[in-house]
Amino acid sequence: MDILTVFVAAILVNNFVLYYFLGICPFLGVSKKIDSAFSMGMAVTFVMTLTAVASWMINHWILIPFGLDYLQIVSFILVIASLVQLVEMFIRKMSPPLYQALGIYLPLITTNCAIMGLALLAALKDYNFIKTVVFGVGSGLGFTLAIVLMAGIREQLDLADVPKPLKGAGIALIVAGIMALAFSGFSGMIK
């Protein structure tokens, strides 16, 4: 797969939320308003890109050369947790207004399966460095796309007459299902 293919596939064809089922917790939790959804998406994209770089380096410079691939899971999750911690401290210092906008979402990102999923999938697909970074950016954007679309729909849904048991998570999932159906129309796009 060439770079452009990786990028487009990550956003549309193999969308992280609607195809890989990653990042569902924030997808359901933070998709009630468009601007907070967008902020979450941007935070996730940022962390994903950093994680893509870091996980690639760890995998190719330490784990594989020393035959330590069984330490992949432990090292990836620790790197992610540390990265998020560092990013949070950095943003808090460098740009308090940005921290106000994104800050609360950052700790949530650690257990966001989307980030760990990114590290694992990139390692599984054995992408080179550039493709891994592109994969990270693309997946983050795909996540952002899905969550913003969902927020847009949910803002309208709030005004609609949803049956009581389905209010909240129930209807969100059903909407996600319809979105997944729509996105599956992107399959076969890649030549």
Place this chain on the structure above:
Amino acid sequence: MPPKKSIGAEYLKGLWDENPVFRQLLGMCPTLAVTNAVINGIAMGLATAFVLILSSLVVSSIKKLIPNQVRIATFIVIIASFVTIADRFLAAFFPPISKALGPYVPLIVVNCIILGRQEAFSSKNSVGRSLLDAFGMSTGFILALLILSSIREILGSGTFLGFQVMGSWFKPWVIMILPAGAFITLGVLLGIAILIESKTKTRST
């Protein structure tokens, strides 16, 4: 401090009242991803149970030794270790299942159920209670996976555990095996769960 539950209640709460998937809305990623066939759902449930139970055991045993500031990091290392063991075990002894579950076994490490239980329960309760809690949550999780995967496999492939259960008159609803089917089924099940909950509540009041 809330009154301590009886032993039975400590276990049973994981099945319904505090069912990790249907009530707490945790662990959704694997629930949606691997429930396209019952065997995959069960395998994932067991792997998660393995990690949850052992992690809770270790965490509740050493809780007094862990300084508060490093507790999350410690939980993560403990959980990640058991996940790695489960993942390697499956890859070595059950390759087809390992292949079917793919990256979702390593993803158990970010299954909010596990970290959530360590934080909320195992780090604050005795080993015995923590084990009961872990067993209960695991059972609840496996039940949720079983229900979802049964619906998806029976309606989506006409089979159950690979055995044909629907006659040849039945044209499988392929959508059930696709991501869309997973989302929609879970959404409907959540709605049903809330409906049951509200009906039993009104009956008892």
Place this chain on the structure above:
Amino acid sequence: MSLSARMIVVLTVVGLISGSLLAVVGLLTKERIEMNRQQEIQTAINEVIPSTKTSHKIYEDETLTVYESLDENKNNVGFAVYTSGTGFQDIITLMYGVDPSVSKIKNLTILDQKETPGLGAKITDEKSFLRFWEGRNCEKPLSLRKPAVDSPEKLAPSEVNAITGATISSEKVLEIVNLSLQRLKQIKQGGKLSSEEKNAT
């Protein structure tokens, strides 16, 4: 012990115990996992070149891996090509066998795919797809026959049957095979498929 010291000690101890435990488990399972992988490749090779007695890797690059198949007299009975490419939904990984002159396809098997269940996923099905690959003439690039026919006899020698309702997945498999065949022929011309040459050096 001060708090910072205690934090460091706890983290180090936990890290060491976990590291050692994982090292043990990792080493115990390493062989088995590698064996499983070899087994999968071996089974696939036997499937795509039925007269195989032994086989070994003879060429590898980023796009494909070629295995040479030998019979009990150590004669070359064909080459098995292991390659992957973009499918309709995700990557398709497959293996097919060709005769020693790279002019006929022996068999094809799909090793990994994530196509649409019930439709594209039928590329793994013997009856709807795979049996139509046997004995195809691959001297020139293969072409897709659509609408699909119901028996291999109705196909031209270099035609491959499409799956009704899954033309794109069928096409993708065809593309993957054609592309790798082109590469295989290049490699053959470059003399890299000859094992006598390899033994001589």
